[in-house]
Amino acid sequence: MQPVLQAQGFRKSYGDRVAVADVSFELHAGEVLGLLGPNGAGKSTTVGMIAGFVQPDGGSATLGGVTLAGDAPAYKRRIGLVPQDLALYEELPAQANVELFGALYGLPAARLKQRAAEVMALVGLADRARDKPATFSGGMKRRLNIACALVHDPDVLLLDEPTAGVDPQSRNAIFDNIEALKRAGKALIYTTHYMEEVERLADRIVIIDHGRVVTSGTLAELLRTLPAPQTLQLDIDGTPDLAALRALPGVTQVQHAGERLTLGLDELSAHAAGVLQALAAAGVPVRHISSGRASLEDVFLALTGRQLRD
Secondary structure, eight states: OOOSEEEEEEEEEETTEEEEEEEEEEEOTTOEEEEEOOTTSSHHHHHHHHHTSSOOSEEEEEETTEETTTOHHHHHTTEEEEOSSOOOOTTSOHHHHHHHHHHHTTOOHHHHHHHHHHHHHHTTOGGGTTSOGGGSOHHHHHHHHHHHHHTTOOSEEEEESTTTTOOHHHHHHHHHHHHHHHHTTOEEEEEOSOHHHHHHHOSEEEEEETTEEEEEEOHHHHHTTSSOSEEEEEEESSOOOHHHHHTSTTEEEEEEETTEEEEEESOHHHHHHHHHHHHHHTTOOEEEEEEEEOOHHHHHHHHHOSSOOO
């Protein structure tokens, strides 16, 4: 399948500070791409360059055969942006906000009101169309921002931390909107600091740090890069033979502290039984068993470190 969007070799510096050094990836129709990175890693700058309002120092973006450098107006008409900071006219009725953005994108008058009503219904705000955003909750404003980005029916939607500061109900409503857009064949780039959101929504994940892509792939592919994709935790009596446990098939890590034995396993269902049999044969009783799997946060911290960022 040909990608809808290709970002190739994006670079951007602000004076001596390199914000984006070399970022490339592809995006396909009906796909959600999670774009992750620590604060200052270059996520928002990358989104800005893709959207066309940050001028890159190098690199290119192609959307359906149209290049940003070659035909910027045609390119930008195929992009919808939901910015991190709300972009609304608080004293203008909600649907009028949507219609204004549609007019800026050149939507014809005959189509404008109908399309605005369609996207207001999509984000669950049809009954508040005449109300002003100044009266809306934070979650409603976020959903209205999505409607403004969708009114011109873009091929690609860029969502820069769209759930920041919203309640769980609004967050789930936004998730429903994103999943509906994906089913409709839209291509979406989603940036967030909430790893569980990307685990739920993203088909593929790109992690950038210091302006460069440090890894990319599906969640399953990224989890397999960890030393211990799955863990088995045992409360035991006695002293286990750690060397013998490390030699068992599928065991990647063994840690023993007090009564707690923790093992990293390639595959829990395939290798846990062998661990339990080895402990039983060695006369080491097991009092409690729990299991777990690595998360996207584990991958993220392994690649970008645990040090605080500005």
